[in-house]
Structures are given as C-alpha cells and as structure tokens.
Amino acid sequence: MNRTAVTALAALTLSATAALSQPPATPPTPTVVRGAVTAITDTSITVKTDKGPQTIALAPSWSVAVTKAVDIDAIQPGSFIGTSEMPNKDGASGKSLEVHVFPPGVKMGEGHYGWDLKPGSMMTNGTVGTVVAGKKGSRELDVDYSYGKRHITVPANVPVVQIGQGKREMVKVGVPVFMVVGKTPNGMVTNSVSIGENGAKPPM
Numbered sequence: 001m002n003r004t005a006v007t008a009l010a011a012l013t014l015s016a017t018a019a020l021s022q023p024p025a026t027p028p029t030p031t032v033v034r035g036a037v038t039a040i041t042d043t044s045i046t047v048k049t050d051k052g053p054q055t056i057a058l059a060p061s062w063s064v065a066v067t068k069a070v071d072i073d074a075i076q077p078g079s080f081i082g083t084s085e086m087p088n089k090d091g092a093s094g095k096s097l098e099v100h101v102f103p104p105g106v107k108m109g110e111g112h113y114g115w116d117l118k119p120g121s122m123m124t125n126g127t128v129g130t131v132v133a134g135k136k137g138s139r140e141l142d143v144d145y146s147y148g149k150r151h152i153t154v155p156a157n158v159p160v161v162q163i164g165q166g167k168r169e170m171v172k173v174g175v176p177v178f179m180v181v182g183k184t185p186n187g188m189v190t191n192s193v194s195i196g197e198n199g200a201k202p203p204m
Helices: 003-007 010-020
Strands: 031-040 044-049 052-069 080-087 093-101 111-114 122-133 139-145 148-154 160-165 176-184 187-196
Touching: 031 052, 031 187, 044 176, 052 176, 080 148, 122 148
Parallel strands: 052 187, 093 148, 093 160
Antiparallel strands: 031 044, 031 176, 044 052, 052 160, 080 093, 080 122, 111 122, 122 139, 139 148, 176 187
C-alpha cells in the first residue's frame, strides 16, 4: 500500500483528529455523509441521502478509497481495524455492525468515539489482540487503542472489508459513497470519498 492509498483513508483520519483532541469521556461524533452520487464535478460532489440532496466541496487533493469484501479470517492478531459497534451494557464490550481492516502499517482513527451508523453506535479503531473463534462462525477479539481496550464480538454475518486505493473516475453518478466531512463557513468539504468494490455500498 503506497502513500497515495494511505491518503485515501483520510476520511477516517478526520474523526481521529477530533477524537484525540477531546477527553476520552466526551468524544465527538464526526459528520458523515452517505448516499448515491447524483452529480460530480472537479470541485464538488452531490449525493442523495436519506435527509435529501447534499453538495460537498472536494478538496484539491481529494482521493478515493475502495472497500473490498474479505473473509472474517482477515481479522488477525496485530491487525489494525476499525469497527462500528453497538456497546453492551457493561460499557467495556460491544457487538460489531461492520469491520474495516487497514493495510499493514497503517493506523488511523485510533480510539473509541461516537458514530452514527445506528442510534447509539460507536466507532472503535485499534490494534487487534487475541482472536478467538466464537459461536456460529463469529469472532471474539480485544481491540487496544491509546487510552483503552474493548472486547468486541464480530458476528459471522456482518460486513468485513479491506480498504484499498481507488481512482477518481470510479466515482460517478449512481455509485454509493461514504464521506467524513469537515464544516467550513462556505459549507461542507471532504478530501476522501469511499466507494465499495463493484458498486457495493461502503459499510461504515
């Protein structure tokens, strides 16, 4: 994975920067845009979301990340992953809604902070410790980050993807996209657009 591909993961870095700049007890929830592309130019992208159309400015250096479905066995001890999860009542564990596996050597978005995939969901990014096979093909694993650890159950039926580099021409009308966006006085802006391989919807 080259440096350009690392840049393509900047959508998750935006949430990392915000999360690590605040006390862990009150982590911020990043602003996320999901939907299908309805228009795209050199400087902006318009997406049909469940809240209506939204137009996002594209930073001059914007890049593309592609999520590719992989087997649950891609989650290995030492892997750096991100997972949207629903916390359990104990506060120290959770159940994955999806898992994205970063390329070897890439660590971005580290921490545990608010997410919006479902009401009450969180994002946990960190290094995988022990991985144990669970019931019905699931996995039990510990995820360590700089200020804590969580025990995560990954059901066998949740999406598991690996993130790789894409090309700008892959982002076209009709393609489902995922973006973490920043807010500016002139509106929202992003420097990374995530798409799924072969038109699949990014699971984050």
